[in-house]
Amino acid sequence: MQDNWYTGYVTRIVQETHNTRRFWIQIRELERFDYKPGQFVTLDLPIHEEKKKRWRSYSIASAPDGTNEFELVIVLLEGGAGTTYLFNEVGVGTEIPVKGPLGVFTLPQVLDRHLFLICTGTGVAPFRAMAHHIHTHQIPHQAIHLIYGCRKECDLLYAQELWQLERELEGFRYSPTLSRCEDGWTGKKGYVHLIYEELLGVSKEPAYFFLCGWKNMIDEAKGRILGMGYDRHDIHQELYG
Known part of the structure; x- marks a missing residue:
C-alpha cells in the first residue's frame, strides 16, 4: 500500500451532469502514477484544522x-464540506495534496468466472477503470x-462511452x-438487484461480485x-459515504 503524499495539480475540470464533475489531477513529481484499476486516492483539503477531518477519498x-x-x-453532496470546497474553490492549476494509490478493491489475477460489477451513482468510477483496462490489455475474461x-437518464455517467465499450x-x-x-426510456427500470437476480436466475454461474x-x-x-x-x-x- 502506498503511503506517500504528493502534490497534485488540477489540469482539467468538466461538468459531467448537473451535480457531478470530472477532475483530472497530475502528479508532476512522478513520471508515472502507477495504480491498479479499482484503487483510490485520498485528498487533503483545507476544510478543517484536524488533518483526518480534511481527508476525502475517491x-x-x-x-x-x-x-x-x-x-x-x-458528486456534489449537499452540505458536504469536501465537495463544496472542490466545486466552489478548485480550478485548473489548484494544488491539492494527494496520497495513494490505496485500496484492495481490485480485479482477481485471473478472470476465470463471470464478473458482476454492481454500482450506483459515482460508484461506476472504479468499474469504468476496470473495463477499459481489460479492453486495452486484451485480458482474457468470462462474461x-x-x-x-x-x-434518471441525465444522472448516468460515461453513458455513451460505456455503450461504445x-x-x-x-x-x-x-x-x-x-x-x-x-x-x-427504453432500458431497464427499477433497482440493480432485479437485474443480477434475473441474469443469475437461469443458471447460477460461478461469479465474482464487485459492489460500489x-x-x-x-x-x-x-x-x-x-x-x-x-x-x-x-x-x-467499496463503500461510499
Whole structure:
C-alpha cells in the first residue's frame, strides 16, 4: 500500500451532469502514477484544522495509462464540506495534496468466472477503470456485467462511452437501470438487484461480485447474493459515504 503524499495539480475540470464533475489531477513529481484499476486516492483539503477531518477519498475513474495523470468523478453532496470546497474553490492549476494509490478493491489475477460489477451513482468510477483496462490489455475474461443504478437518464455517467465499450469488448454487457425513469426510456427500470437476480436466475454461474456505492445498496446486494448460494468470499465491496 502506498503511503506517500504528493502534490497534485488540477489540469482539467468538466461538468459531467448537473451535480457531478470530472477532475483530472497530475502528479508532476512522478513520471508515472502507477495504480491498479479499482484503487483510490485520498485528498487533503483545507476544510478543517484536524488533518483526518480534511481527508476525502475517491476511486480513480480512469484506467492506468503509463502517465502521471488520473481522473476522478465527484458528486456534489449537499452540505458536504469536501465537495463544496472542490466545486466552489478548485480550478485548473489548484494544488491539492494527494496520497495513494490505496485500496484492495481490485480485479482477481485471473478472470476465470463471470464478473458482476454492481454500482450506483459515482460508484461506476472504479468499474469504468476496470473495463477499459481489460479492453486495452486484451485480458482474457468470462462474461462481464456492469449493472449501474441511477435515478434518471441525465444522472448516468460515461453513458455513451460505456455503450461504445459494449460494442467493442467481447462479453461486456452494460445495463443501466433507472429508478425514476421518464417517458422515452427504453432500458431497464427499477433497482440493480432485479437485474443480477434475473441474469443469475437461469443458471447460477460461478461469479465474482464487485459492489460500489451507498451502504444501503451494498448491504441489500450482499444479502441477496448470499441468499442465492454464493460465498461471502465471492463478494468484494467499496463503500461510499
